[in-house]
Amino acid sequence: xxxxxxxxxxxxxxxxxxxxxxxxxxxxxxxxxxxxxxxxxxxxxxxxxxxxxxxxxxxxxxxxxxxxxxxxxxxxxxxxxxxxxxxxxxxxxxxxxxxxxxxxxxxxxxxxxxxxxxxxxxxxxxxxxxxxxxxxxxxxxxxxxxxxxxxxxxxxxxxxxxxxxxxxxxxxxxxxxxxxxxxxxxxxxxxxxxxxxxxxxxxxxxxxxxxxxxxxxxxxxxxxxxxxxxxxxxxxxxxxxxxxxxxxxxxxxxxxxxxxxxxxxxxxxxxxxxxxxxxxxxxxxxxxxxxxxxxxxxxxxxxxxxxxxxxxxxxxxxxxxxxxxxxxxxxxxxxxxxxxxxxxxxxxxxxxxxxxxxxxxxxxxxxxxxxxxxxxxxxxxxxxxxxxxxxxxxxxxxxxxxxxxxxxxxxxxxxxxxxxxxxxxxxxxxxxxxxxxxxxxxxxxxxxxxxxxxxxxxxxxxxxxxxxxxxxxxxxxxxxxxxxxxxxxxxxxxxxxxxxxxxxxxxxxxxxxxxxxxxxxxxxxxxxxxxxxx
Amino acid sequence: xxxxxxxxxxxxxxxxxxxxxxxxxxxxxxxxxxxxxxxxxxxxxxxxxxxxxxxxxxxxxxxxxxxxxxxxxxxxxxxxxxxxxxxxxxxxxxxxxxxxxxxxxxxxxxxxxxxxxxxxxxxxxxxxxxxxxxxxxxxxxxxxxxxxxxxxxxxxxxxxxxxxxxxxxxxxxxxxxxxxxxxxxxxxxxxxxxxxxxxxxxxxxxxxxxxxxxxxxxxxxxxxxxxxxxxxxxxxxxxxxxxxxxxxxxxxxxxxxxxxxxxxxxxxxxxxxxxxxxxxxxxxxxxxxxxxxxxxxxxx
Numbered sequence: 001x002x003x004x005x006x007x008x009x010x011x012x013x014x015x016x017x018x019x020x021x022x023x024x025x026x027x028x029x030x031x032x033x034x035x036x037x038x039x040x041x042x043x044x045x046x047x048x049x050x051x052x053x054x055x056x057x058x059x060x061x062x063x064x065x066x067x068x069x070x071x072x073x074x075x076x077x078x079x080x081x082x083x084x085x086x087x088x089x090x091x092x093x094x095x096x097x098x099x100x101x102x103x104x105x106x107x108x109x110x111x112x113x114x115x116x117x118x119x120x121x122x123x124x125x126x127x128x129x130x131x132x133x134x135x136x137x138x139x140x141x142x143x144x145x146x147x148x149x150x151x152x153x154x155x156x157x158x159x160x161x162x163x164x165x166x167x168x169x170x171x172x173x174x175x176x177x178x179x180x181x182x183x184x185x186x187x188x189x190x191x192x193x194x195x196x197x198x199x200x201x202x203x204x205x206x207x208x209x210x211x212x213x214x215x216x217x218x219x220x221x222x223x224x225x226x227x228x229x230x231x232x233x234x235x236x237x238x239x240x241x242x243x244x245x246x247x248x249x250x251x252x253x254x255x256x257x258x259x260x261x262x263x264x265x266x267x268x269x270x271x272x273x274x275x276x277x278x279x280x281x282x283x284x285x286x287x288x289x290x291x292x293x294x295x296x297x298x299x300x301x302x303x304x305x306x307x308x309x310x311x312x313x314x315x316x317x318x319x320x321x322x323x324x325x326x327x328x329x330x331x332x333x334x335x336x337x338x339x340x341x342x343x344x345x346x347x348x349x350x351x352x353x354x355x356x357x358x359x360x361x362x363x364x365x366x367x368x369x370x371x372x373x374x375x376x377x378x379x380x381x382x383x384x385x386x387x388x389x390x391x392x393x394x395x396x397x398x399x400x401x402x403x404x405x406x407x408x409x410x411x412x413x414x415x416x417x418x419x420x421x422x423x424x425x426x427x428x429x430x431x432x433x434x435x436x437x438x439x440x441x442x443x444x445x446x447x448x449x450x451x452x453x454x455x456x457x458x459x460x461x462x463x464x465x466x467x468x469x470x471x472x473x474x475x476x477x478x479x480x481x482x483x484x485x486x487x488x489x490x491x492x493x494x495x496x497x498x499x500x501x502x503x504x505x506x507x508x509x510x511x512x513x514x515x516x517x518x519x520x521x522x523x524x525x526x527x528x529x530x531x532x533x534x
Numbered sequence: 535x536x537x538x539x540x541x542x543x544x545x546x547x548x549x550x551x552x553x554x555x556x557x558x559x560x561x562x563x564x565x566x567x568x569x570x571x572x573x574x575x576x577x578x579x580x581x582x583x584x585x586x587x588x589x590x591x592x593x594x595x596x597x598x599x600x601x602x603x604x605x606x607x608x609x610x611x612x613x614x615x616x617x618x619x620x621x622x623x624x625x626x627x628x629x630x631x632x633x634x635x636x637x638x639x640x641x642x643x644x645x646x647x648x649x650x651x652x653x654x655x656x657x658x659x660x661x662x663x664x665x666x667x668x669x670x671x672x673x674x675x676x677x678x679x680x681x682x683x684x685x686x687x688x689x690x691x692x693x694x695x696x697x698x699x700x701x702x703x704x705x706x707x708x709x710x711x712x713x714x715x716x717x718x719x720x721x722x723x724x725x726x727x728x729x730x731x732x733x734x735x736x737x738x739x740x741x742x743x744x745x746x747x748x749x750x751x752x753x754x755x756x757x758x759x760x761x762x763x764x765x766x767x768x769x770x771x772x773x774x775x776x777x778x779x780x781x782x783x784x785x786x787x788x789x790x791x792x793x794x795x796x797x798x799x800x801x802x803x804x805x806x807x808x809x810x811x812x813x814x815x816x817x818x819x820x821x822x823x824x825x826x827x828x829x830x831x832x833x834x
Contacts, residue, residue: 278658295624
């Protein structure tokens with residue numbers, strides 16, 4: 001029996017590890033390094049208990065609790081309490097994402113690609129691949145637990161002791177493996193990889209939301225969310241291991257369930273019924289732009305929510321800015337006080353720059369989707385129809401341009417809707433919008449560069465991301481690192497007047513606008529002329 | 535009257551000559567077979583015809599319009615089916631067919647549903663769930679449901695089963711009966727032999743042979759299966775004979791067409807019991823062209 005089910009398990013474990021070792025290494029290294037790095041930076045940021053307590057005061061508000069979790073440790077905000085409060089939830093979510101992607105890749109995605117069929121045609125057990133995947137996931141999560149559990153105490157920071165550190169690592173590992181088990185289950189239920197990832201992420205997001213609502217209003221509710229359960233350990237404050245035991249049992253149950261379902265199902269089949277799709281195209285799907293929107297629908301919605309949440313979370317800290325910045329040297333280097341300008345305005349102008357640059361990402365992603373379509377050889381069928389290249393590029397271009405306006409307005413709206421409630425004097429929406437739209441020409445220059453790349457060297461479109469990253473570093477961190485001015489001027493974002501602190505300057509904004517248009521026209525002409533990859 | 539014409543078409547990718555002076559003519563109302571091994575330049579030629587690649591030199595026109603400059607106008611009147619159909623995994627087959635039909639602008643719903651039935655394709659499935667053959671059916675349904683004047687088909691049946699292959703052949707012949715023209719690039723020589731009025735063979739970016747199958751057969755050898763009373767010792771002094779197989783008194787030979795008379799005279803002197811002759815198949819023609827100079831690439 002066990003020979004039937006688990007033959008060649010060891011070989012497959014080795015094989016899966018071999019295929020993913022670099023990817024897993026990067027994930028694990030990034031997660032552990034971020035945690036250890038943040039912990040060790042605390043002592044530099046907050047010198048004494050007073051400062052930590054001041055910071056804690058700013059955290060006691062519903063927005064903050066909804067975002068990072070309950071406020072148990074805030075009465076005595078030690079370094080340990082601070083780490084668990086600010087980092088644990090988001091690190092756990094990152095570990096969960098790592099597991100969702102890893103499990104999907106090696107279960108349903110591999111099955112869809114036909115790789116599992118090959119493996120199963122060889123003398124391997126029916127459950128070998130699945131158990132091998134779970135084993136590698138277990139090892140990876142255990143590695144995170146060990147590195148963090150042993151690494152934190154070695155930093156020798158006050159209040160970060162062995163007991164709490166091991167629990168901290170265990171919480172991350174357990175969350176990771178819980179989501180590995182859940183994803184394995186969804187991989188049996190859904191019959192495609194997209195569904196598996198979709199269900200798993202939905203569960204993750206719902207867990208987060210239930211916990212957020214529960215933490216603000218009703219603690220019992222949080223107990224129904226795995227993310228709520230893990231925060232109930234109150235690492236470095238109460239160090240309660242019980243919630244982990246419950247989560248562990250739940251994990252084992254779900255994993256066994258998944259393995260059982262895998263054993264009784266046909267290869268390629270799922271347990272959720274696949275409802276037949278549309279037999280006819282809807283009236284939205286009747287043009288190149290309709291198709292382009294349809295293909296990016298999920299991404300656009302996700303980014304829209306993301307941009308609003310980004311603005312809202314920045315808005316939530318506006319109320320406590322002074323406590324944040326007073327007596328904090330690193331922060332003051334970051335944002336040198338300017339006489340006659342309020343700290344809030346100054347901070348907002350910085351936020352608008354950041355949001356404009358982050359808002360450029362969905363715009364470029366949307367435009368470069370066309371390049372993805374080309375490399376997946378899907379343009380051939382489109383261009384064999386009576387559709388011109390201008391029309392094709394034009395539809396992606398129009399969507400990108402609309403997104404540039406839409407995404408930035410959403411971020412501003414998020415900033416305003418929350419900021420307005422926490423600030424005593426309120427915020428003017430009009431001022432915010434005016435200050436944000438002056439960034440549009442800079443975003444359009446980025447669009448222009450991307451179109452020129454699309455039209456000339458489609459293989460090098462990745463350059464635009466490098467350029468955006470460069471812009472981010474020089475414009476955002478420029479004052480901190482004291483870069484020379486010309487470096488800032490090499491980015492379109494370096495020319496935008498930083499309203500509301502600075503006054504509007506028409507010349508640079510208009511110049512950016514003109515440059516953007518010239519590049520767009522050139523890009524379109526190039527795109528018309530070049531060979532397309534079929 | 536020619537409906538599609540290329541003259542000395544050259545395409546270079548860097549130093550590599552993908553096409554080296556292709557002359558190709560498809561006449562109105564005919565089915566033209568375009569054959570050659572992988573990498574010979576069939577798809578490159580077709581992509582130039584579709585205005586996806588730009589010819590380095592030479593000219594190509596469809597309906598008298600330039601394939602590069604007037605691509606959109608041309609595409610209103612053509613239908614294209616690629617060999618490797620790449621579709622959007624999250625759209626259903628029905629949605630893709632409708633989208634293609636809508637974008638072309640001259641299609642017919644009754645015909646669409648009729649074709650779906652003929653090809654027994656389930657349009658409610660997502661494209662990611664289709665096999666290669668089913669993806670090809672999506673493209674074929676969208677193509678044949680249109681009212682195109684010219685069909686450009688690039689190895690359209692590589693994933694179809696023999697039953698569907700027959701449905702495909704019926705569709706092509708029906709299109710021909712309606713006076714439409716077809717450019718059919720294919721690996722399946724029996725298909726080309728059955729459907730095509732004229733054939734062009736391409737090798738290493740050059741058209742090496744073109745004409746009707748009848749014309750081409752004259753250029754080559756005839757198959758003879760012979761059984762004689764006495765074994766024939768040798769064909770040495772006849773020439774133009776290629777022995778395929780000997781089995782005692784039974785022989786299978788290929789004879790250059792102009793030597794046929796000599797060979798029959800010789801064979802008859804040994805007492806013929808059985809004589810069967812068959813025209814060379816397209817495959818024979820094809821293989822012969824490729825055997826002549828080995829670096830022509832492999833058949834797949």
